[in-house]
Amino acid sequence: MTLLTDSLIVDGVRLAHRDRGRGEPLIFIHGTPSHSYEWRDVVPHIEEAGFRVITYDLLGYGLSERPVNRDTSVAAQTDLLGHLLDALGIGHVGIVAHDIGGAIGQRFALAHPGRVRRLMIIDSVSYDSWPSSTWRKIIDEHPDAFTGMSQDAFDALLTRQLKMTVADETLMAGDVLQAYLAPHRSPMGRLSFFEHQVRHYDSKYTEEIGDRLGHLTMPVRIVWGEEDRWQPLHYAKRLADAIPHAELVVVPAGGHFLTEDAPERVVHEIGDFFGAPPR
Template sequence: MTLLTDNLIVDGVRLAYRDRGQGEPVIFVHGTPSHSYEWRDVVPHIEAAGFRAVTYDLLGYGLSERPVDRDTSVAAQTDLLEHVLNALGIDHVSIVAHDIGGAIGQRFALAHPERVRRLMIIDSVSYDSWPSSTWQKIINENLADFTSMPQDAFNALLTRQLTMTVADDTLMAGDVLQAYLEPHQSALGRVSFFEHQVRHYDSTYTEEISDKLGHLTMPVRIVWGEDDQWQPLHYAKRLSNAIPNADLVVVPGAGHFVMEDAPERVVHEIIDFLGTPPW
């Protein structure tokens, strides 16, 4: 399924995006190693429930531009999120964000609290939780010479990692697995993956805001797969203790890509949360 439908030029770069539905705006920010495909079983239901849903591929990810001379770190993607909202004429928004998208959401909400109605973070990176041990090993072994990696070796590496994102590994197979691998099926795709994603797996971006999380005053809901192998549940509990009045929802039988293991539950939590009065 192709979720994204259009392209948007913001701050001199092209982002693939989707802007559908009527009503209160909510923006979806995906994680890594991923793209907006992860929201395919979620976003249409949010649109149908009466919300304006905006979904986009981060710069350097999926169908968006892969520039050779632009910072694609969490900090830079946070700045770009502001440009996206401005370009779409959205002054106030609810944010639903996964993985590194969660770090982007946290940083944006702290920098622009007056613009964020609600913040939902799903299996987010936080504190010193990232990169995971398996990603750190990949960084140590491959980041210096990834340009010489054959396609088969790259696919095997990424498949091993993607299989870890779900509690039921039969869900990360066939067409679904291919959709996650698709953006990287070329030399440019492989280089982009390491340069735009892996090179920026850096907990500095979350550690430097860890003592500010108590300043978040908008409604916050934390949704977490109980069996997340990359972001263990104790980080979700730490976040919920640090953020005033945050709700913590633990989804049993789900891993890091909780929207793959339990899409109906994710849809339910989002719609329920969007019904929470802001501020």
């Protein structure tokens, strides 16, 4: 399924995006190693529920531009989110954010609390939770930024990691697995994966805001897969303790990519948290 349908220039770079509906605006921010494909079984249902839904690929990811010499860190992506909302004429927005998208959501909500109506973070990186131990090992073993690897070796490495994102590994196979691998199926794709994603796996972007999470005043719901192998459940509980009045929802038999293990549950949680918009 091709979820994204359009592109627009934001702060001098091209972002692939999808903007559907006329109701209360919600924006979906994906994680890594991923792109907006992860929302394919969620976003159409939220659009049908009457929201205006914006879905986009982060800069350097998926179908968006992969620029040379442009910062694509969590901090830079947070700034770009503000520019994207401005370009779309959106003042206030609800945020649904996964993995490093959750870090972007946290940072944006702290920097612009008046612009965020509600915040949902799903299996988010936080504090010192990332990169995971397996990613740390990969980074240490590949200082050449994967450029010396064959495509087969790279695919095998990334496949092993992607299998860890789901509680039911049979879900990360076939066409689904191929869709996650697709953006990296070239020498440029492999280099881009390092430069725009792995290079910025750095917990400083969440550690530096850890002691300010108590300043969040908007409603926050934290949704977490009980069997997340990358972001253990105790980080979800730590976030819930730190953010005033935050709700924690733990999904049994769910892994890090809840949109693969339990898309119907993710749809339910979004609808319940953001409420049905007026028709």
